[in-house]
Amino acid sequence: MSESPTRQDDAPRTLLLRGGTVHSPADPFATAMVVEGGAVAWVGSEGAADAFADGVDETVDLQGALVTPAFTDAHVHTTATGLALTGLDLSGTRTLAEALDRVRAYAAERPGDRVLLGHGWDATRWPEQRPPSRSELEAAVHGRPLYLTRVDVHSAVVTGALLDLVPGVAGLPGHSPEGPLTREAHHAVRRAAYAAVTPGQRAAAQRAALRRAASLGIGTVHECGGPDISGADDFTGLLELAAHERGPRVLGYWAEQIRDTEDAARIRGLGAVGAGGDLFVDGSLGSHTARLHEPYADVPPDAPDGGGAHTGTAYLDAPAIAAHVAACTEAGLQAGFHAIGDAALTAVASGVRGAAERLGPAAVRAARHRVEHAEMLTPETIADFAELGLTASVQPAFDAAWGGADGMYAQRLGAERARTLNPYAAMLRAGVPLALGSDSPVTPLDPWGTIRAAAFHRTPEHRISVRAAFTAHTRGGWRAVGRDDAGVLVPGAPADYAVWQASDLVVQVPDTRVANWSTDPRSGTPGLPDLTPGTELPVCLRTVVGGHTVFARPNE
Numbered sequence: 155m156s157e158s159p160t161r162q163d164d165a166p167r168t169l170l171l172r173g174g175t176v177h178s179p180a181d182p183f184a185t186a187m188v189v190e191g192g193a194v195a196w197v198g199s200e201g202a203a204d205a206f207a208d209g210v211d212e213t214v215d216l217q218g219a220l221v222t223p224a225f226t227d228a229h230v231h232t233t234a235t236g237l238a239l240t241g242l243d244l245s246g247t248r249t250l251a252e253a254l255d256r257v258r259a260y261a262a263e264r265p266g267d268r269v270l271l272g273h274g275w276d277a278t279r280w281p282e283q284r285p286p287s288r289s290e291l292e293a294a295v296h297g298r299p300l301y302l303t304r305v306d307v308h309s310a311v312v313t314g315a316l317l318d319l320v321p322g323v324a325g326l327p328g329h330s331p332e333g334p335l336t337r338e339a340h341h342a343v344r345r346a347a348y349a350a351v352t353p354g355q356r357a358a359a360q361r362a363a364l365r366r367a368a369s370l371g372i373g374t375v376h377e378c379g380g381p382d383i384s385g386a387d388d389f390t391g392l393l394e395l396a397a398h399e400r401g402p403r404v405l406g407y408w409a410e411q412i413r414d415t416e417d418a419a420r421i422r423g424l425g426a427v428g429a430g431g432d433l434f435v436d437g438s439l440g441s442h443t444a445r446l447h448e449p450y451a452d453v454p455p456d457a458p459d460g461g462g463a464h465t466g467t468a469y470l471d472a473p474a475i476a477a478h479v480a481a482c483t484e485a486g487l488q489a490g491f492h493a494i495g496d497a498a499l500t501a502v503a504s505g506v507r508g509a510a511e512r513l514g515p516a517a518v519r520a521a522r523h524r525v526e527h528a529e530m531l532t533p534e535t536i537a538d539f540a541e542l543g544l545t546a547s548v549q550p551a552f553d554a555a556w557g558g559a560d561g562m563y564a565q566r567l568g569a570e571r572a573r574t575l576n577p578y579a580a581m582l583r584a585g586v587p588l589a590l591g592s593d594s595p596v597t598p599l600d601p602w603g604t605i606r607a608a609a610f611h612r613t614p615e616h617r618i619s620v621r622a623a624f625t626a627h628t629r630g631g632w633r634a635v636g637r638d639d640a641g642v643l644v645p646g647a648p649a650d651y652a653v654w655q656a657s658d659l660v661v662q663v664p665d666t667r668v669a670n671w672s673t674d675p676r677s678g679t680p681g682l683p684d685l686t687p688g689t690e691l692p693v694c695l696r697t698v699v700g701g702h703t704v705f706a707r708p709n710e
Contacts, residue, residue, distance in 0.1 A: 174216025224373025226631025229591035236359025245274030371652030378431030380409025407431030418485035430490020444495035475505025503538035519543030
């Protein structure tokens with residue numbers, strides 16, 4: 155891709171991109187686009203582009219590259235993502251011994267860190283089938299404070315030196331003398347661990363995460379913060395950094411219950427667009443804390459919280475959910491919840507319905523409240539989501555990582571229940587709006603991989619088309635924050651786009667039995683890269699947000 159000389163970080167007043175493919179519903183065969191200031195001004199054919207050539211400030215020869223709307227990642231923990239990118243990442247470890255070796259080496263490399271932080275262990279992938287014990291970790295780091303989150307970030311293993319920083323932690327629900335911490339004990343220790351991160355370390359981590367996002371064609375991230383997640387200083391610091399430095403847009407959700415307009419004003423004062431994100435109704439399947447109607451399949455009979463009757467953890471019930479949704483709706487604020495298990499999702503549906511009965515269904519639907527993860531939806535709760543206008547903010551990489559007959563879902567739930575998880579096709583058929591994301595650092599920032607995971611779901615009946623998944627990862631993220639004019643390249647839309655080196659463009663459907671007309675060029679359906687498993691994913695050459703370049707691949 156070549157262009158006339160300008161400073162990379164300066165947005166041209168008027169820019170013509172031509173000689174490629176522009177993915178736009180305005181013209182399915184578009185090869186050119188004009189950007190004026192921070193908005194798309196025109197999309198069309200190469201021949202028509204000649205009329206603009208003499209009137210623009212800059213022309214870019216795309217050299218056959220693909221231009222798409224920039225992606226929106228609808229669920230990110232930015233600081234934690236940056237710390238994982240720059241620190242101790244255990245996600246690729248294959249054995250317990252390898253994980254302990256990495257912990258040992260990391261501690262030796264950082265003698266001055268007040269608390270050692272790491273992320274990503276998953277004992278279900280190790281032959282030992284158990285996490286590291288406290289005594290093993292203390293030996294590896296010579297007794298220093300250490301905090302290591304499980305891949306789902308809903309439990310952690312720690313050392314005694316870190317526990318010493320949290321008075322009374324042994325009396326909190328979820329404490330374990332030797333094993334992973336969950337529930338309130340985990341939340342308290344997480345706050346202590348992140349309090350040890352200096353402002354400089356935090357800003358460096360945030361910049362690292364946003365740089366990675368921009369390099370992957372992500373133009374917007376939805377930050378999911380809250381008092382039990384990252385703290386107000388982290389949240390406001392990130393929003394301020396994003397406002398003053400060129401990079402992806404950051405839209406923040408603050409996970410705290412509100413009771414009245416005063417609470418709503420306080421949350422708005424943080425810069426949040428909604429009181430939701432990870433407002434926990436339950437925990438996670440991997441940590442046995444997602445709330446279920448029926449017991450987990452793999453909890454031993456002597457488990458401390460019920461054994462064979464173990465059904466996870468409930469943080470909010472239906473009346474509390476109803477009160478939060480009603481208060482948010484009356485204050486004109488978007489509400490949202492973290493809910494994974496089927497019992498948690500039933501509680502959400504019941505609570506939102508209670509708010510709708512009080513305020514009227516139209517008012518609740520208009521607020522576009524949202525639910526994060528929504529992994530164990532049933533036909534009944536899918537119908538409730540559609541009726542109540544709830545957006546499902548989902549992470550298809552969860553299925554890629556944990557689905558299948560031998561995956562974590564099957565271990566925790568049994569194969570039959572595991573096959574019901576993440577039913578994207580049924581959700582779309584019912585009219586449930588989808589917004590795709592990563593929950594990074596739980597799964598990596600990887601938009602094309604996310605689309606591939608949705609289109610090639612491990613359970614074939616849950617697959618959706620590449621086009622539907624792409625829409626949910628671009629326009630869907632904007633609709634989830636109440637913006638219907640963004641996430642698409644049409645005149646008047648924000649100039650948030652990415653330029654890609656990509657394979658031949660095709661129209662992929664999830665089921666070969668589907669009629670072929672939509673895949674026929676005569677249908678005018680814009681093509682997208684072939685995402686068949688095993689094929690190379692597109693490479694981002696440039697990411698532009700509001701007309702400003704926020705990433706350009708060297709030597710492109």
